Amino acid sequence: MSVTRLLAISLGAILTNNFIFSQFLGICPFLGVSKKSDTAVGMGIAVTFVMGIASAITFAVNQILVKLGLEFMQTVAFILVIAALVQFIEMFLKKSMPSLYTALGIYLPLITTNCAVLGVALLNVQNEYNFIESVVYGITGGLGFLLAIYLFATVRERTEFADYPKSFEGFPIALITSGLLALAFMGFSGLEVWPM
Amino acid sequence: MNFGKQLKEGLITNNPVTVQLLGMCSTMAITTSITNGIGMGVSVMIILTLANIFIALLRKVIPDEVRIACFIVVIAGFVTMVDLSLQAFFPAIAKSLGVFIPLIVVNCIILGRAEAFASKNSVAASAVDGITQGLGYTAVLLVLCFVRELLGAGKLLGVQVMPSSYVPAGILVLPVGGFLCLGALIAAMQWALNKSKEKAAKAEGKEAAE
Numbered sequence: 001m002s003v004t005r006l007l008a009i010s011l012g013a014i015l016t017n018n019f020i021f022s023q024f025l026g027i028c029p030f031l032g033v034s035k036k037s038d039t040a041v042g043m044g045i046a047v048t049f050v051m052g053i054a055s056a057i058t059f060a061v062n063q064i065l066v067k068l069g070l071e072f073m074q075t076v077a078f079i080l081v082i083a084a085l086v087q088f089i090e091m092f093l094k095k096s097m098p099s100l101y102t103a104l105g106i107y108l109p110l111i112t113t114n115c116a117v118l119g120v121a122l123l124n125v126q127n128e129y130n131f132i133e134s135v136v137y138g139i140t141g142g143l144g145f146l147l148a149i150y151l152f153a154t155v156r157e158r159t160e161f162a163d164y165p166k167s168f169e170g171f172p173i174a175l176i177t178s179g180l181l182a183l184a185f186m187g188f189s190g191l192e193v194w195p196m
Numbered sequence: 197m198n199f200g201k202q203l204k205e206g207l208i209t210n211n212p213v214t215v216q217l218l219g220m221c222s223t224m225a226i227t228t229s230i231t232n233g234i235g236m237g238v239s240v241m242i243i244l245t246l247a248n249i250f251i252a253l254l255r256k257v258i259p260d261e262v263r264i265a266c267f268i269v270v271i272a273g274f275v276t277m278v279d280l281s282l283q284a285f286f287p288a289i290a291k292s293l294g295v296f297i298p299l300i301v302v303n304c305i306i307l308g309r310a311e312a313f314a315s316k317n318s319v320a321a322s323a324v325d326g327i328t329q330g331l332g333y334t335a336v337l338l339v340l341c342f343v344r345e346l347l348g349a350g351k352l353l354g355v356q357v358m359p360s361s362y363v364p365a366g367i368l369v370l371p372v373g374g375f376l377c378l379g380a381l382i383a384a385m386q387w388a389l390n391k392s393k394e395k396a397a398k399a400e401g402k403e404a405a406e
Contacts, residue, residue, distance in 0.1 A: 022371050024225035028304055031220065072280060075298040076272040083265060112268075115221050115302045122295050167387035171217055172379040179375030186372065 006136050009129075013140035016189055019116050020148040021182040026116030030149055031174055033110075040153035041146070043110075048142025050089065050111050051120050054082050055138025058121035059131050078121045086112045116145055148185075152178055199324055206328030212305045213336040213378075214385040219305040222296050223337060224374030230353050233334070233341035235289035239282065239297060241330025243274045244306050245323055250274075251314040252322035258315075267310045272301045305333060340377050344368045 019025045026047070033043045058078050065071055090108045093101040111117060120141050124134040155177055164173055212218050222240075226232045250270050251258075258266045279297045282290040290297065300306065309329055314322040345351055348368030350358035358364070367373055 024221045024371065024374065025299075027220040027224065028218075031217075072276060075276050075279065075301055076269070079268055079272050079301050083268060113302045113304060113307060115299050118302050119295060119299060122298055126295065165383070167383045167390065168379075169386070172383035172386065175375050175379030175382065179372050179379060182372045182375055183367075186370065 006133065009133060009137050010140040013137055014144040014147060015185070018144045018148055018185055018188075019119070019141050020145060020178070021185040022189075023119070025119040026114050026145055029110060029114050030145070030152065030178070031171065034149050034153040034156055034174075037150060037153040037157060040149045044142070044146030044149045046108055047111060047114060047116060047145050048139060050082075050086060050108075050114075051117055051142040051145075052135060052139040053089070054085055054117050055120055055124055055134045056131070057081055057085060059124060059129075059134045062125055074122070074125065075118075078118055082117055082121070083112045116141065148181070152181060155181070199328075202321075202324050202328045203331070206325075206330075206332035207335055208332075208385075209389070211332040211336065211385070212308075212329050213333055214382045215389075216305075216308065217382075218308050219303045219333065220378070222299065222303060223333075223340065224371070224378055226293055226296055227337055227340035227344055227374065227377075228348070228369045229292075229345050229351075230338065230341045231289065232292055233337040235282070235286065235293055236296065237330070237334030237337045239278050239293075240300060240303065240305065240333055241327065243271065243278055243300055244309060244330045244333075245326030246274045247271050247306055247310060248314040248322040248326035249319055251310045252317060252319040255315045263315065264307075264311075267307055267315075268301065271306050271310070275300045305329065336381070339381060340374075343377055344373055348373060 013019070017023060020027065020030050029043055029047070034040045058081055061077055061081050062074065065073060065077060070077075086108060090101070093108075120138050124137060127137075129137060156174060159173055159177060162173075168176070206212070210216065213220070213223050219240075222236060226236050247267075247270055251267060254266070254270075275298060278300075279290075282293075282297060309325060313325045317325070342352070346357065347365050348370075349366075350356060350362050350364040368377065
């Protein structure tokens with residue numbers, strides 16, 4: 001394992017293979033909670049936090065499943081772990097960091113059904129990442145999500161006042177906007193730390 | 197049983213994707229070829245119907261406070277079954293859909309219908325709801341697949357249909373195309389629905405005047 005590899009994973013997760021713009025994971029919260037840039041940042045931070053911890057825990061859970069020969073239970077086990085984890089983080093934050101809890105409050109329960117979190121757990125297994133790589137992938141994937149949702153929210157605040165056809169009101173204009181952002185992110189494709 | 201009414205709701209007036217705006221991730225991610233669209237649509241329809249039936253059966257047993265967790269366990273069980281069957285019988289489709297089959301667990305359509313319909317209605321009605329909503333989802337997938345595969349690759353079902361002089365608009369099969377096509381489709385649906393609403397309102401106004 002080398003630092004280069006970790007760097008390559010991070011770069012991929014944030015820019016070239018951004019969870020939103022190239023893997024389509026986590027679109028629901030991306031479109032749902034992006035009307036204001038400060039709430040978008042709150043959601044992004046919460047997702048990053050949960051994705052990092054979930055990567056670490058699902059890695060351990062997967063080791064146990066493999067040892068028991070129960071790999072086919074992966075999906076069920078992962079979703080239960082993530083649901084329990086989110087609940088647990090919520091309780092923990094409420095007790096020990098009430099200020100962070102009130103800031104993230106409403107977004108935390110929503111994260112259970114965020115496909116980026118289950119997606120990162122499954123992708124870690126699929127890509128055969130080791131423990132550190134999994135955690136790095138989880139955190140940087142979350143940072144990629146944060147970057148995407150923040151950029152999108154700032155654009156969306158402006159499109160509110162734009163003059164577009166009535167049929168495009170609401171979701172369609174949001175989808176077109178994110179399509180254009182995805183186009184911009186395509187510029188990063190082919191970016192590599194150096195060939196491995 | 198008003199199958200016709202539920203079918204119309206599932207396909208048009210209350211379509212899971214274009215009206216309820218659920219299940220966006222998979223809709224945009226996998227609609228690059230018609231084979232993918234059929235595989236995904238049928239999988240979701242089967243899981244949705246089974247999960248709806250099962251949750252409707254259990255709706256009086258499940259306590260209200262833990263219902264979401266119970267729904268997720270039921271759904272995850274069915275998703276695992278479909279995932280394993282696909283890998284066994286259709287390995288090619290399973291491979292091209294990849295991580296999006298297990299991700300059906302967190303597809304909001306299934307949890308959304310469990311919460312909004314199956315937990316309040318009879319088993320038969322929930323089964324019909326599963327089928328019609330699944331059809332609505334599949335229909336949207338197929339429309340997107342058709343446009344993206346035909347214009348983006350010049351093919352349909354993997355067979356070249358456009359003349360060789362046609363230069364495929366490759367951008368449509370890239371992620372960008374997913375966002376743009378779905379945006380345009382939803383806009384078209386909103387336009388059509390608004391138009392028919394206006395018509396109905398006008399007709400009503402006329403009747404009232406007479």
